[in-house]
Amino acid sequence: MEALAWPAAAGACIGKVGESLMSILLPTLFAFNTFIYALLGAFMYFIWREDRAGEFRFWSLAFFLNSGALLVYAVSDLAAIPPVLAGALNLWGVGALWAGIRVFVEKPISRVAAIAGGAIWILAFSDVSLLIRIDGRVTIAAAYAFSIAYELYSYNKERLTIARATAALSAFHGCFMALMGIYAQFVTVDTPMKSVYDSPIAKFMAAEGMSHGIVLGFMLLALSKVRATARQKIAALTDPLTGLGNRRAFDLAAERAIEKSRGAETLVLLVFDLDRFKMINDRFGHAEGDRVLRRFADVAARNTKAAGGVLARVGGEEFAALLICEPSTGLSTAERIRCDFAEEAATLADGLATVSAGVAAMQDRTAGLAALMRAADEALYMAKAAGRNRVFLSPDAARVASRATRNRYDDMLPPLTAA
Structure with a gap:
């Protein structure tokens, strides 16, 4: 009761x-x-x-x-x-x-x-x-x-x-x-x-x-x-083809990462550019070009997520990823993406689909994202000039990386050179 x-x-x-x-x-x-x-x-x-x-x-x-x-x-x-x-x-x-x-x-x-x-x-x-x-x-x-x-x-x-x-x-x-x-x-x-x-x-x-x-x-x-x-x-912040963030989303995420990493962390920027992409579009059509873009986005997203980074499509065939890590780690991540993409895209566009990458590290926080992007683009241009389908480290990032780490990559991957 x-x-x-x-x-x-x-x-x-x-x-x-x-x-x-x-x-x-x-x-x-x-x-x-x-x-x-x-x-x-x-x-x-x-x-x-x-x-x-x-x-x-x-x-x-x-x-x-x-x-x-x-x-x-x-x-x-x-x-x-x-x-x-x-x-x-x-x-x-x-x-x-x-x-x-x-x-x-x-x-x-x-x-x-x-x-x-x-x-x-x-x-x-x-x-x-x-x-x-x-x-x-x-x-x-x-x-x-x-x-x-x-x-x-x-x-x-x-x-x-x-x-x-x-x-x-x-x-x-x-x-x-x-x-x-x-x-x-x-x-x-x-x-x-x-x-x-x-x-x-x-x-x-x-x-x-x-x-x-x-x-x-x-x-x-x-x-x-x-x-x-x-x-x-x-x-407004998403690329409709790949589902990745677009350039505006990347800039916003990069600004937050720069602000958040005020300390000992090193920001590393990876810039990727698909090789011969205009030729692929002209020879095989834009539908095949779209498949190449989506395949690279999948490969890069998988590897970037594993590294805890931010990835975006910042241009037509250009992608960028921002990591908080050592330059050597950024270099290995970019190389892994390059190798995985070459393997998974071998059946697309008669095997012409490859990617080149430039890696740069931010040391001076006052320089901002624009300076980091210029350094990564410089390394990317060097990779393109050296024959495509390779990864180059920017001069500033190469100076930051330890000599032992650079030697290890030079021994393992002869095409990889510190510019």
Whole structure:
């Protein structure tokens, strides 16, 4: 009995609030919110027609269904419409809302799961007592609410703060539904009710549900807008062919790395240029040239990631990578990329696809990225002039590297020379 004391006390508190809501004319409130929900549904429909964002198709349907549910609730006493129809429309609307969330987080949807709530409601709760109906309603609604909260909370692609806020709102709604289900166990109905509106718990659920729906609608609009803005920013910093960062993204990342490495760390820049790329495009077509670019991007990204660096496509056939390491490590990374690419691209463009690279190290932080890029370009030009398909170390980087390390590379790779 003591274990049941807290839900009984909570139920008494909720009951008092519910009694105060008895003065609210719910049919009027339902009618007003019917218009608000329909307006939100129409707004989301036009957004879907304009942008073809799949989630808005489901969200528009969700608000139209809930608008219909509220309309049925508003006129059910006057037109003798069974409230179970309104409950089914509402739960189908919630199912459509959940489906839209699944589309938003880029997961497959289940149409069976989306319509299951309303179908279960009709099949299992059409001819039961009010309290059992409430239990069924809150159980289904809470399941959808918690599922929506989970999907949004676990969505980390753009790391949207508003997604977490929307997840918290849905979780709160789910908890409220669960609390109503617990409270319903402590409600005693002495006489038959003329209307569902005679139940304080029904009024309390209606007020919270309508408020939650309106707030959720505006949060979904904001959520989609914030993600669209985030994706536009990402697109502005991404090379569409290779998926790597572009020159602007590389400059921003390099500036952050320079600022972050104020100390003993050495910044090493690797600049790559695909050999005979114009010839490949002229002889084999731009489609083959694109395959060569994508193959090199894959090879370079794999090796750069292993070295903890930043890679970008900074020009037509030119790529750059920035590492925090010793010049000898940067040299070995560039050489590994060159060898791997020569092996993996052997079947492309009759084996003409190779790459040359220049490696430079930053010693003077006041010189900035431009000076480092000039030094790496100088080494790259030397590699090109020496016959292509090789890696050269800039004079400044060669002076920084230890003599033992340079000798080791000179012994292993005769074409590799410190300019």
